[in-house]
C-alpha cells in the first residue's frame with residue numbers, strides 16, 4: 001500500500017529538476033572536479049557551478065553571495081551561528097536570548113553553552129505560540145550578545161515577528177540569528193529589510209538533497225564567527241572541508257526553483273489549508289493549534305480531544321502524517337512545543353501534524369479529510385471516556 005505523503009515539514013522529496021542537476025556533477029563525464037583545484041579545467045568548471053549555486057541561494061534571501069557559507073544542514077548552521085558567536089563575542093558578554101519552542105538544533109547548542117559559563121534566557125510564547133517584541137526587549141541586558149528566534153515553527157507553523165525583532169536588535173547592536181529552515185523557499189525572506197545577521201537554512205526542507213544547508217553571515221557590519229570545523233580554510237575559514245559540488249548545486253537549483261514558484265505555491269497551500277479547516281468543522285472539539293493569522297499555511301497542527309494520538313495514527317495509516325509526540329527510543333514524550341503553548345500532555349498526545357507541499361494535490365487533502373471524519377467518529381464511539389463526557393450512560 002502506498003501512503004499519501006503529508007509530512008513535508010519533516011522532509012521534502014528532491015525536485016526532479018534538482019535531481020537532474022545533481023546527477024550531472026558526479027561521474028567522469030560530469031562536473032566532478034574539486035572546486036578548490038585551480039590548476040585545471042575540472043576544478044574551474046566545478047568552481048563555476050558552486051559560484052552559480054551560491055548566487056541562487058543568496059538571491060532567495062536578498063543577500064550577497066559572499067555572505068553564504070555552505071554547511072551540512074540547518075543543525076550545523078544553527079550550531080555554527082550560536083556557538084560561533086558565543087565564542088567570538090564572549091569578551092563582550094555571555095548572555096543569549098531564545099525561545100522555548102525553538103528546534104532542538106537551537107536549544108541544545110544553547111544548553112551546551114550554559115555548561116561552559118554562558119547564560120540563556122528562554123522566552124515563553126503565548127498560547128498561540130507567538131513571542132512579542134516587548135518580551136525580547138525586556139530580556140535584553142548589557143551583556144546580551146545574541147538573540148536567536150526561529151522564523152516558522154516546525155510543529156505548529158507559527159511565524160514569529162522576525163522583522164520587528166530584527167529592528168530591535170539592530171537598534172541595540174545585538175546580533176540576530178534566525179532558524180529559517182521551515183521558511184526559506186516558502187515565504188518572503190529578506191535578510192536586509194528584516195535586519196537578520198545570521199540565518200540558517202536546510203536544503204531538504206525546500207526540495208533539495210539531505211545533508212546540505214547554508215548559513216547566511218552578514219558582511220556589513222562584519223560578523224566574527226569561531227568555526228566548528230577547522231581545516232583547509234574553505235568558506236572564508238568558517239567551514240572547512242572540500243565543497244560537495246553535487247550537494248551545493250542541488251541546493252542552489254532548489255533555491256532558484258523555489259524563487260520562481262514561491263507565491264504560486266503559497267496560494268495553493270493557503271487554499272488547501274482553508275479547504276481542510278472548513279471541512280473538519282463537522283468534527284466536534286477539534287482545534288487547530290497556533291495563531292491563525294501568523295502562520296505558514298503548509299503546516300497544520302490539530303488536537304482532537306478524547307482521541308488517543310497513537311490510535312488515530314493507526315486509523316489514518318493511508319496518509320503519512322506526524323504524531324504530536326516525539327518518540328524517543330523507550331518513552332513517548334509529549335511535544336514540548338505543544339506543552340509550551342498550554343496543552344496538557346494528554347492533549348499533546350491527542351494531536352498530530354499534517355504538512356502539505358509542492359506535490360500535494362487537492363484530492364490528497366480530500367482523502368485526509370474523509371479519513372479523519374470517518375475514523376474520529378469511530379474511535380470516539382469506542383472511547384468510554386469520550387462518551388461519558390458527552391453524557392452517554394455506559
Ligand SMILES: *Cc1c(COP(=O)(O)O)cnc(C)c1O
Nearest residue numbers: 073074075103105154181182202
Ligand atoms: C529540519 C529543521 C532543522 C534541522 O535541519 P537539518 O538540515 O535536518 O539539520 C532545524 N530547524 C528547523 C526549524 C527545522 O525544521
